[in-house]
Amino acid sequence: MGSxxxxxxxxxxxxxxxxxxxxxxxxxxxARRGVPGAGIDLDGxxxxxxxxxxxxxxxxxxxxxxxxxxxxxxxAGARVLVAAxxxxxxxxxxxxxxxxxxxxxxxxxxxxxxxVRARLHRRHELDPDGLDWHLERFDELTEILDAAHVEDVSVxxxxxxxxTARAVLSAVGL
Numbered sequence: 001m002g003s004x005x006x007x008x009x010x011x012x013x014x015x016x017x018x019x020x021x022x023x024x025x026x027x028x029x030x031a032r033r034g035v036p037g038a039g040i041d042l043d044g045x046x047x048x049x050x051x052x053x054x055x056x057x058x059x060x061x062x063x064x065x066x067x068x069x070x071x072x073x074x075x076a077g078a079r080v081l082v083a084a085x086x087x088x089x090x091x092x093x094x095x096x097x098x099x100x101x102x103x104x105x106x107x108x109x110x111x112x113x114x115x116v117r118a119r120l121h122r123r124h125e126l127d128p129d130g131l132d133w134h135l136e137r138f139d140e141l142t143e144i145l146d147a148a149h150v151e152d153v154s155v156x157x158x159x160x161x162x163x164t165a166r167a168v169l170s171a172v173g174l
Contacts, residue, residue, distance in 0.1 A: 006074055006102035008081040009172060012150060013109035014141035015086075015134050016116040016123070018157055018164065022109060023084035025165035030080055035174070038073035042085025045069065059092075066099040074101060080174065086141060087150045105172045108151035109164070113138070115157070 009026070011019045020041055027039040045065040046058035055061075062085070070081055081100050087093065097104035116138055124131035145151075153171040158164045 006079050006081070008070075008083065008097070008100040008102050008104045009168070010087055010096055010104060010106045011082065011084045011109060011168065012087045012106055012145070013111070014116070014138045014145060016120045016138055017109040017111040018119075018161065019084040019086075019109060021161045022157070022164045022168065023082050025161035026082050026168055029162070029165045029169060030082070030174075035080055036077045037080035037082060038076075038078040040066065040069060040073075040081060040083040042066065042083055057086075063095055063099045066096070067101075070100045070102075088141070088144050088148060090148050090150050093150065105153070106151045107168050107172060108145060108154045109157055109168075110154055111157040113142075 011023050011026070013019055020043070023039050023041070027037060030037040042062055046062035048058055048061055051058060052060075066083070073081055081102065083096075083100070087096065087106060093104065093106065117135060120131060120134045120138065124134060155164065155167050155171050158167055
């Protein structure tokens with residue numbers, strides 16, 4: 001499995017908690033510290049249509065693309081791979097670790113329901129159907145993640161993405 005000095009973080013949580021924003025902020029903080037790394041948006045790696053039968057969210061495509069992208073980033077010198085995405089099942093952790101090619105730490109972001117609902121309302125103000133779906137999905141994913149306990153550490157969102165990023169890095173020992 002990859003270089004022994006490389007490691008991966010998967011920032012997970014329900015829709016609207018700030019996974020992508022915090023992943024970007026973690027990348028900026030690592031760069032500021034001089035730690036070579038790469039940020040990966042798992043949503044982008046599976047953006048394809050239509051979804052095949054039995055793979056509603058393109059999980060197989062996501063893992064195949066993650067494997068290829070991770071090799072390229074590690075070959076380019078990245079020591080920390082930081083991915084934003086939803087990991088719903090504890091049993092899937094090994095698939096993500098294998099795809100990333102280095103030890104994986106899963107960090108779950110937690111945000112108050114009212115904060116997330118306000119974010120989703122702003123994000124989807126011109127898309128009422130999308131808003132309804134995301135509001136329902138937040139509640140659904142929160143229940144799934146609470147039951148699955150996929151994370152190694154849980155980090156509450158702070159006032160800014162930068163503060164949350166520093167809390168994430170502290171929680172994982174970086």
